[in-house]
Amino acid sequence: xxxxxxxxxxxxxxxxxxxxxxxxxxxxxxxxxxxxxxxxxxxxxxxxxxxxxxxxxxxxxxxxxxxxxxxxxxxxxxxxxxxxxxxxxxxxxxxxxxxxxxxxxxxxxxxxxxxxxxxxxxxxxxxxxxxxxxxxxxxxxxxxxxxxxxxxxxxxxxxxxxxxxxxxxxxxxxxxxxxxxxxxxxxxxxxxxxxxxxxxxxxxxxxxxxxxxxxxxxxxxxxxxxxxxxxxxxxxxxxxxxxxxxxxxxxxxxxxxxxxxxxxxxxxxxxxxxxxxxxxxxxxxxxxxxxxxxxxxxxxxxxxxxxxxxxxxxxxxxxxxxxxxxxxxxxxxxxxxxxxxxxxxxxxxxxxxxxxxxxxxxxxxxxxxxxxxxxxxxxxxxxxxxxxxxxxxxxxxxxxxxxxxxxxxxxxxxxxxxxxxxxxxxxxxxxxxxxxxxxxxxxxxxxxxxxxxxxxxxxxxxxxxxxxxxxxxxxxxxxxxxxxxxxxxxxxxxxxxxxxxxxxxxxxxxxxxxxxxxxxxxxxxxxxxxxxxxxxxxxxxxxxxxxxxxxxxxxxxxxxxxxxxxxxxxxxxxxxxxxxxxxxxxxxxxxxx
Numbered sequence: 088x089x090x091x092x093x094x095x096x097x098x099x100x101x102x103x104x105x106x107x108x109x110x111x112x113x114x115x116x117x118x119x120x121x122x123x124x125x126x127x128x129x130x131x132x133x134x135x136x137x138x139x140x141x142x143x144x145x146x147x148x149x150x151x152x153x154x155x156x157x158x159x160x161x162x163x164x165x166x167x168x169x170x171x172x173x174x175x176x177x178x179x180x181x182x183x184x185x186x187x188x189x190x191x192x193x194x195x196x197x198x199x200x201x202x203x204x205x206x207x208x209x210x211x212x213x214x215x216x217x218x219x220x221x222x223x224x225x226x227x228x229x230x231x232x233x234x235x236x237x238x239x240x241x242x243x244x245x246x247x248x249x250x251x252x253x254x255x256x257x258x259x260x261x262x263x264x265x266x267x268x269x270x271x272x273x274x275x276x277x278x279x280x281x282x283x284x285x286x287x288x289x290x291x292x293x294x295x296x297x298x299x300x301x302x303x304x305x306x307x308x309x310x311x312x313x314x315x316x317x318x319x320x321x322x323x324x325x326x327x328x329x330x331x332x333x334x335x336x337x338x339x340x341x342x343x344x345x346x347x348x349x350x351x352x353x354x355x356x357x358x359x360x361x362x363x364x365x366x367x368x369x370x371x372x373x374x375x376x377x378x379x380x381x382x383x384x385x386x387x388x389x390x391x392x393x394x395x396x397x398x399x400x401x402x403x404x405x406x407x408x409x410x411x412x413x414x415x416x417x418x419x420x421x422x423x424x425x426x427x428x429x430x431x432x433x434x435x436x437x438x439x440x441x442x443x444x445x446x447x448x449x450x451x452x453x454x455x456x457x458x459x460x461x462x463x464x465x466x467x468x469x470x471x472x473x474x475x476x477x478x479x480x481x482x483x484x485x486x487x488x489x490x491x492x493x494x495x496x497x498x499x500x501x502x503x504x505x506x507x508x509x510x511x512x513x514x515x516x517x518x519x520x521x522x523x524x525x526x527x528x529x530x531x532x533x534x535x536x537x538x539x540x541x542x543x544x545x546x547x548x549x550x551x552x553x554x555x556x557x558x559x560x561x562x563x564x565x566x567x568x569x570x571x572x573x574x575x576x577x578x579x580x581x582x583x584x585x586x587x588x589x590x591x592x593x594x595x596x597x598x599x600x601x602x603x604x605x606x607x608x609x610x611x612x613x614x615x616x617x618x619x620x621x622x623x624x625x626x627x628x629x630x631x632x633x634x635x636x637x638x639x640x641x642x643x644x645x646x647x648x649x650x651x652x653x654x655x656x657x658x659x660x661x662x663x664x665x666x667x668x669x670x671x672x673x674x675x676x677x678x679x680x
Contacts, residue, residue, distance in 0.1 A: 089511070091137060097443070160289050224240075265279070275356060313369050314373075394522070455474045455475045495516060573619070588609075604673060
């Protein structure tokens with residue numbers, strides 16, 4: 088496996104040149120979030136990702152997390168890496184300053200998370216889950232709970248988990264059976280939760296579990312679920328750790344990938360009930376959990392970007408190093424590095440262009456999150472929130488689906504050696520596989536997109552986003568031959584995207600099953616088109632900045648052109664699937680499968 092190098096320059100280019108990042112520093116509370124600050128943070132974060140986390144990636148995959156007698160030991164080096172991570176202040180990057188955080192915007196913290204995910208996806212899930220738990224507590228917990236838990240969690244001394252899934256309750260959380268019985272000022276929690284990422288480990292002194300459970304008088308369904316804080320160790324009034332709570336990890340899963348991230352089966356209340364504390368009001372737990380869902384889903388989309396970047400770097404290194412066969416059309420009979428072979432270059436260009444499009448779109452969503460959170464103008468805030476809501480399912484699902492293709496291509500470029508674990512290419516493909524499932528599968532994201540986001544406003548947000556893309560196409564058209572090629576391809580794709588959106592709005596109200604049958608192709612179509620929008624922006628920015636480094640910016644122009652000529656044409660096929668493929672999806676009876 089080749090050494091990982093955080094693509095700091097590419098990331099800064101995407102953030103500063105392809106998004107409205109310059110407007111973030113104008114928002115109240117984010118005045119210090121300047122381009123210069125981003126430069127400094129990215130540089131230092133890149134050093135930590137390269138120098139500490141990346142070296143643990145393959146050994147952690149081989150060794151994995153170890154379970155014994157209800158305890159989980161992280162892979163060698165992970166606990167020390169986490170200690171350094173916390174001491175360096177990385178866990179507090181986006182945390183509220185009121186609780187010891189640095190208060191940096193999502194536009195910076197999301198990009199930095201990409202570095203952790205690319206360097207070591209298994210490790211990165213530990214701080215990412217903590218961030219999600221912090222988000223829910225920050226918005227909904229009482230002042231007393233915040234005072235007890237948030238300082239330590241923001242610092243990273245305590246980590247957090249999200250306990251939603253049960254054996255009978257996966258995506259359908261209305262089936263949650265875990266119980267919470269009142270007992271004075273706290274509750275006794277009992278039940279089993281599965282698929283709990285980093286639910287038990289030896290990297291932090293306490294683990295704060297957020298648990299969905301039902302009160303005795305709770306109504307049935309999702310309206311009867313409450314949210315509780317259940318610490319691994321009870322916390323005294325003085326903040327000191329006390330007795331071990333009645334919660335333990337009864338096993339960890341043996342998984343396809345992310346071996347160094349313990350995926351735990353958590354048992355609550357085997358010895359009388361785990362002590363828990365109600366977050367907010369009764370029966371609003373699912374609503375509270377979904378407060379952090381935009382951040383969580385964006386984070387998973389960034390995982391797709393990150394693991395794709397890691398696979399691309401490995402593939403480039405191998406293609407330059409591996410000598411095989413003479414160059415096609417050349418006069419020299421000597422074998423050459425396989426990077427000289429056209430099909431290898433096609434695969435590398437596909438990987439690179441998609442990563443650049445995915446990264447830029449995820450950063451656009453992060454900037455919109457900041458705008459929606461603190462913009463002083465209510466109308467602008469509402470507009471940005473609509474953009475966030477529309478983009479998040481696309482960024483999450485499209486980026487993670489593309490990661491499957493990109494990591495697959497990484498293995499393919501290695502040939503037979505890609506099938507051998509020691510090269511590292513197979514690990515990236517295995518690790519990437521979970522990302523299309525985390526925080527709602529691709530199908531769930533697609534249903535969310537067509538129902539809650541597209542049909543709810545009659546396609547108004549979609550039209551606004553596509554109009555924004557059309558404006559970017561016109562700007563690209565003024566940037567020479569490459570700009571014209573990108574503009575032509577993008578404008579053709581935009582017409583089909585609008586037709587698909589109109590069709591979906593009509594069908595959702597009258598034929599919802601037909602709409603659902605085309606939901607995933609529609610999401611992929613929109614992701615591809617919005618990726619084209621980012622490539623149009625890339626053409627403009629690269630053209631404007633080319634004189635400062637012609638070779639580097641010419642590469643940006645080349646990937647934009649490749650995307651226009653190889654990815655955007657796929658929109659026509661997806662459009663046919665959306666608008667003409669529903670009947671064949673639903674044609675057979677259940678028994679015929």
